[in-house]
Amino acid sequence: MLSRPERRNALDGTSIAELEHALQQADRDPAVRAIVLSGAPPAFCSGSDLKELATMSIQEMCDSESDTARVARSIAGMSKPVIAAVEGFALGGGFVLAISCDIVVSATDVRWHLPEVPNGWLPPWGLQALLARVGPVRARLLTWAADAMNGIEAHRLGVADYLSDPGAADQTALALAQRLAALPPDAVASTKRFFEPFVSLDGERLDNEASRHFARNCEGGAAQHIFSKFKVKS
Template sequence: MTDTAQVLAEEAYGTVRRLTLLRPLRRNAMDGALVETLAAALRRLDRDESVRAIVLDGVAPGFCAGSDLKYISAMELDAMCRFEQACGDLGRLMAFLSKPVVAAVEGFAIGGGLTLAACCDLVVAGKSSRWSLPEVPIGWLTPWGLKALVARVGFVRARTLCFCLDALTGEEAVAMGLADRMAPDGEALASALRLAGQIAELPPPAVAATKRFFARHVMADGEAMDVEANLLFAANCAAPAARATFATFRAKSV
């Protein structure tokens, strides 16, 4: 396994490539380096003719905790919004790659970690993994990835998930359609690799054509929705609840 910029690891399994988020001390939360490195790796693998499928997972303790609040709390509002826009660009990128991306979720998929998983073509969830969108309770609308969420569960369920009244288990995420397959705890990666391996055996032009056809529909208006969500996020950041959240994380940075 080789490390890339200390935020992403890559490993080959025949024609399948595994990309692992590698920020365990920050619960694999996303900062600028992680988003840029992951986007670059996905583009590179998409151009590599020896690669037929990609698996995305996170090193323990979980898949991804979303945006790194310690990182973004130190930013001015414009920079914060640009970062969240880059996260949205990453999510939409996966839909338009020619190679399918399979997410393997153990532990948790929180906030942007949940929307990142939702943007993947297929999602395998550990049975007891925890799924939630905690942004509204801490002061703002989820700023990107809502189109992928809506494509999976519909507008009404997506709105309920955004209110974050309850966290979901992996089992509940599969029942809702947020995830596609359930695996016993500790076996999500093995299951995702098997699934990716099955796809890798299919004719690549037909796989790419299938991805391209459905991307146009799954992500229709995705960019516009991300722009609107980002603008609402910016407005929310001026409200007391959001200011209090950022102040808490700024204090932890001192």
């Protein structure tokens, strides 16, 4: 579980390291057959922690986001299915982390949104996961972030795979996990390995390309204005 409720489960260096460790540990444990990733209330994840990023140079920001990208990409290569249980909202990096999971369960009232372009920069990682789910034309439109969408619309577009009532995403995800856990584990792992190239095709290269765009965008006035709001005033 992502557990920084005071920061709406925003992704910082510590939480990403903890998530990587938890995923690796679960994947190595033969008693674990399926994994559910959720967020402590009130939300799944509000994205990258801009308060932390605002303290960094542009290169340090790119390095930090690359670490997050690597962890998100690693989900496709795991031997166990990973299910995102999404409540409240999934914004920016939280949106992309959720769709990097094998299965996405969304409550109907979840707010899904990619706010990066309005903030002044291209999302620096994870766009391959969006491409795999909705195709390039729809992915481009969602990345332009014209409108936030609820869980019902996310499900219609293929961003989410299953819907639940508000407050029931965890239960729905756990029920799916139990169904997958009851299947022969070698066959489940083989299924992930077979489909991995189609799901994550060229993901690392695309993340590196997005990171270069991100770095250039962060030099611009719109991005600098956003980051200035999160810097600690002396």
